[in-house]
Amino acid sequence: MKKEVHGSRFTVHGWASTLLITLLLLTSNVFAQSERKLVREGNKLYMEKKFTDAEVNYKKSLNVNKESPPAKFNLGDAYYKQDKYEDAASQFNMIATDKNLSKQQQSQAYHNLGNSLLKAKKYDESINSYKNALKLNPKDNDTRYNLAYAQAMLQQQQQKQQQQNKNDQKKDQKKEQQQKQDQKKDQQKNDEQKQAQQQKQKISKEDAEKMLQALNNDEKNAQKKLARKQATRIQIDKQW
Secondary structure, eight states: OOOHHHHHHHHHHHHHHHHHHHHHHHHHHHHHHHHHHHHHHHHHHHHHHHHHHEEEHHHHHHHHHTOOHHHHHHHHHHHHHOOOHHHHHHHHHHHHHHHTHHHHHHHHHHHHHHHHHHHHOOHHHHHHHHHHHHHHHHTHHHHHHHHHHHHHHHHHEEEHHHHHHHHHHHHHHHHHHHHHHHHHHHHHHHHHHHHHHHHHHHHHHHHHHHHHHHHHHHHHHHHHHHHHHHHOOOOOOOOO
């Protein structure tokens, strides 16, 4: 009797566990269908060049399953098509470093990472990304071509930077020479002003001496006139 009850409980317990597992599988299947549906809708919008709407669908898919490889990868593509190169680079970098993906998938992610960095004119970083892609897939000619292109663009960028530095140095030298010339002109102007001031002071001194001399002469002349007048006033006594 006890065995029968125990057996009955075991059967019920086993049925309950089976039901729970079945429900989980069904729920998981629903989520998976929802995830795939959102990705498919995103792909359709992407093909219609509605990249903003495609981005929304891929993000919704990731809300259902944040580890969805197609949603993550295609979201990076949607960013790229909207010229959101920084966002695309961040997305593809996250995918490329995911060790759970195959070498082929990682290589593709590194390739797209290189493309995003290339568009952002981060040529040095894009070169490293293409090299990482080739390490995982050495036979990828597209990546090899993009690597060569990125290296050429980096060289061109460096040459332009060197030329710009030379131009800046020339401008600085020219500016420095102009400043020296301006300083020299200012010094000459100051010297001329000082000389003019000194000359003016000298002339003023000479004028003052002349005026003083003139006053002295006038005073002497006045004294002489006064003496003559006084001499005429003196009367000589008559003699008897």
